[in-house]
Amino acid sequence: MRKKIIAGNWKMNKNLEDGLALVSEASNMIKDEYNGNAIVVFIPPYIHLNAVSKMLAAYPNQFTGAQNCSNHESGAYTGEISASMIGSCGANYVIIGHSERRQYFNEHNQWLAQKIDTCLKNKLLPIYCCGETLEERETEKHFHVIASQIKEGLFHLNASEILNITVAYEPVWAIGTGKTASTDQAQEIHAFIRGLIASNYSPEIADQITIQYGGSVKPENAAELFAAPDIDGALIGGAALQSRSFTDIVKAMTL
Numbered sequence: 001m002r003k004k005i006i007a008g009n010w011k012m013n014k015n016l017e018d019g020l021a022l023v024s025e026a027s028n029m030i031k032d033e034y035n036g037n038a039i040v041v042f043i044p045p046y047i048h049l050n051a052v053s054k055m056l057a058a059y060p061n062q063f064t065g066a067q068n069c070s071n072h073e074s075g076a077y078t079g080e081i082s083a084s085m086i087g088s089c090g091a092n093y094v095i096i097g098h099s100e101r102r103q104y105f106n107e108h109n110q111w112l113a114q115k116i117d118t119c120l121k122n123k124l125l126p127i128y129c130c131g132e133t134l135e136e137r138e139t140e141k142h143f144h145v146i147a148s149q150i151k152e153g154l155f156h157l158n159a160s161e162i163l164n165i166t167v168a169y170e171p172v173w174a175i176g177t178g179k180t181a182s183t184d185q186a187q188e189i190h191a192f193i194r195g196l197i198a199s200n201y202s203p204e205i206a207d208q209i210t211i212q213y214g215g216s217v218k219p220e221n222a223a224e225l226f227a228a229p230d231i232d233g234a235l236i237g238g239a240a241l242q243s244r245s246f247t248d249i250v251k252a253m254t255l
């Protein structure tokens with residue numbers, strides 16, 4: 001059985017006080033109202049990680065993650081945050097290659113592959129994002145784009161390393177737009193990604209990889225998405241900023 005993971009990416013939102021209030025509310029609601037076994041990951045800005053991790057220590061299925069990390073181990077890289085620092089703040093997960101990082105900070109697959117390596121070296125679990133722009137979908141390049149992102153970002157890993165990766169399929173045209181991919185569109189790409197992993201590694205390995213969907217996931221569309229055979233959770237932006245909408249999405253994951 002592969003892991004089901006619901007992760008809330010706050011992006012550059014919430015000061016410390018508001019963030020801790022959100023985590024306190026949401027983590028209690030999840031504890032009281034949710035008896036499934038999906039893993040929940042709170043992904044605040046770096047500087048809140050230590051405090052949020054301490055707050056979640058009491059909840060066995062709730063974790064923290066970072067939104068990015070440096071591709072370097074340590075050294076003279078002013079303003080950067082290393083994987084080892086993230087781990088020392090109590091986080092377990094790191095988003096790598098979010099489309100906003102690719103788009104606004106020119107992060108490319110080769111660089112992202114290095115970030116994946118530093119995460120694994122420091123025992124952090126990467127959530128590797130892939131997804132096409134609207135133009136790429138309209139010109140039918142989406143399969144090609146996603147295949148390159150997956151191959152160039154991940155396929156240098158060996159079979160035991162790849163098992164630590166969670167993939168998040170996030171079509172850029174669905175992020176923050178209110179426009180969700182249909183369940184069929186998402187399922188088609190998830191099955192495609194699983195197929196790529198199966199042919200490069202093995203069907204058994206592909207079957208164990210969690211593939212999340214991201215892009216305007218809301219309480220209203222979560223259950224339908226989660227019912228698809230290859231959708232194993234969600235990476236949530238906007239709806240993760242309020243405890244009720246975030247926990248309602250968690251509750252939509254029944255397994």
Ligand code: PGA
Nearest residue numbers: 175176215216236237238
């Ligand atoms: P959204 O963001 O849920 O606000 O569309 C998703 C993401 O960027 O991970």
